[in-house]
Amino acid sequence: MGFDQKATVTFRVSRDKNGMWSVFEQGFDKSLASFDKREDACDYAEDFAKNKAGSTVLIQDEGTESHKIL
Numbered sequence: 207m208g209f210d211q212k213a214t215v216t217f218r219v220s221r222d223k224n225g226m227w228s229v230f231e232q233g234f235d236k237s238l239a240s241f242d243k244r245e246d247a248c249d250y251a252e253d254f255a256k257n258k259a260g261s262t263v264l265i266q267d268e269g270t271e272s273h274k275i276l
Contacts, residue, residue, distance in 0.1 A: 214258070214260045214261055214262065215231060215232055215255070215258050215261045215262070216231075216232040216261070216262045216263075216264055217229060217230070217231055217232070217238075217251040217254050217255050217261065217262070217263050217264070218230045218231075218232070218251075218263075218264045218265075218266065219244070219247045219248055219251050219263065219264070219265045219266065220265075220266040220267075221266075221267075222237070222240065226240040226241065226242065227240065227241045227242070227243065227244045227246070227247035227248075228240045228241075228247065229241075229247050229250050229251045229254070231254075238250070238254070244265075244267065248263065248265060251263045251265075
């Protein structure tokens with residue numbers, strides 16, 4: 207017996223120890239990419255999330271968090 211289960215994925219954007227903005231996929235320690243600008247990292251994460259319906263982008267910025275579901 208099967209069932210339809212759609213997995214959602216969270217992509218996290220945060221500063222790394224070198225001050226770069228890095229994009230991570232939930233469950234993985236290695237970043238997908240790193241950028242000098244926060245906006246570029248967010249755009250990259252959103253592009254990934256658009257390909258996986260219901261995915262979330264979590265932006266961690268200087269002690270605050272915001273979520274965006276795509």
